[in-house]
Amino acid sequence: MHTMWKGTISFGLVNIPIKLHAATEDKDIKLRSLHKKCHSPIRYEKVCPVCEEELDAKEIVKGYEIAKGKFVVLEEEELEELRKQTEEKAVEIMDFLDMREIDPVYFNRSYYMSPNEGGVKAYGLLRKALTESEKVGLARIVMRSKEQLAVIRVYENTLLMETIHYPDEVRKASDVPNVPQDDEVSKKEIETAILLIDQLTTSFEPEKYTDAYRSNLMALIESKRTGKKLVTAKVKEPENNVTDLMAALQASIDRAKPAKKPAKKPKKAAKTKAKEA
Template sequence: MRPLWKGVLGFGLVVIPVRIYKATEDKTPSFHLLHVECNTPIRYLKWCPTCNREVMPEEIVRGVEYEKGQYVLLTDEDLSKLPEPEPHSITIMEFCDISEVDPVFFRDAFFLEPQEGSARAYFLLLGAMTELRTVAVARVALRSRETLALVRPYQDKVLALETMYWADEVRSAESLEIPTGVAVAHEEKEMAKTLVKMMKKPFEPEKHVSAYRRHINELIQAKLQGRQVVREPARAPAEVIDLMEALRRSIAGAKEERRGRTVRESAPAPP
């Protein structure tokens, strides 16, 4: 992996030089738009519909819409007067329990790697946070924009950084029309709890794969090899049944799956 940048992680008076890496990648194939006549990728022009012509880069200014169709213009000089976030720095402000941070705040995940000569301070912070089971709330400047972040132990052997939304960027759920006072029968709740317990398993991300990505990759390979692509038949729509019957059938299915898994696990290995 190539680091996005090198910087420092500030922990009180301790400064830890680190490299930051993207922790995730999207492996879904991306589509390019091509001209059907020649298979050349198309390009988009910066076009002004009022003047009916292409606009050159030097003719473009930034603007923020404050009313429909009304903009306040911001020049490079205006923006240069704003306080600049400290580049390539991660400043820890406080520590908290991970249970206090709702995942709705998370944006992107990164790995932090100690630079040469900073391993001792890096593992000092990692070890302290791991033993105390805490995470660090920090500020970081990424791509010239300051953002809130969370620094946390990942698998107890590396520091990870999660960029976060600011509090006023997270929408309130209060505006949703969630019914109140909905009555749930005791028997229904007990059956639902039984089903949840039967379906509870350790989280193993490797066993969850993208069916869409598998199908699109198979389609691409088939097209490359000149094979005919056969579409899988659509599943029949599920029969509409009442809640209790749905729970009973789900529990029966979970029991059957558990029995099958037990048989497979207890079967002797092939010679």
């Protein structure tokens, strides 16, 4: 499993060298955009709309828009200095709390944690302590130049870290439009709805749920592949300059040739003398 990050977990005076590994993966099927005419993949280039020039990385800077069309430009050196100030490579557990106190709306991404060299015993200690106390650790970590909150808990005998949103990153539910304030339903309707919920209540078995769209899309792709319904992207052939080169060479040769002098015509006087003789 690929290591995404290395550092330490600290709680109190205990430090645990650890590695982070992505706990989830995106299974979306990636489809390329092709030119309908020749089936060539479409490229998305960074082009300045004003200068109409294609840009490379060295010509691009970061900017924060403070008003429409007005930006504060941030140099890469300034951003790098900020990153150095915050990048401590440490997961600091600040508090321990009950998992039920955190609403799922706060959760973002999940990472498995494995012990790095010399951290096996301390890793086991934290895992055992979290299991028996039925608590989770609320920690702070800097990843990808962003300071994040995270929850550390035990999942199938492995320490799992889940990054969570800050409160100001979660939008207020009260801002959602058209939400009714009162429930205009009868007692009979409520009882019927609860009965239906009871009938559909079961244990969570994630294996029985599948992505039907992804399965159907892969089946469609496979049927087209086995049926040889494939298209081949046209490859842009390199420009052949042979004709132009030969024309240029011939023109150069013609230009270098000395101009032919017109043949001299015999003088009429000479012809006359020849006849008289």
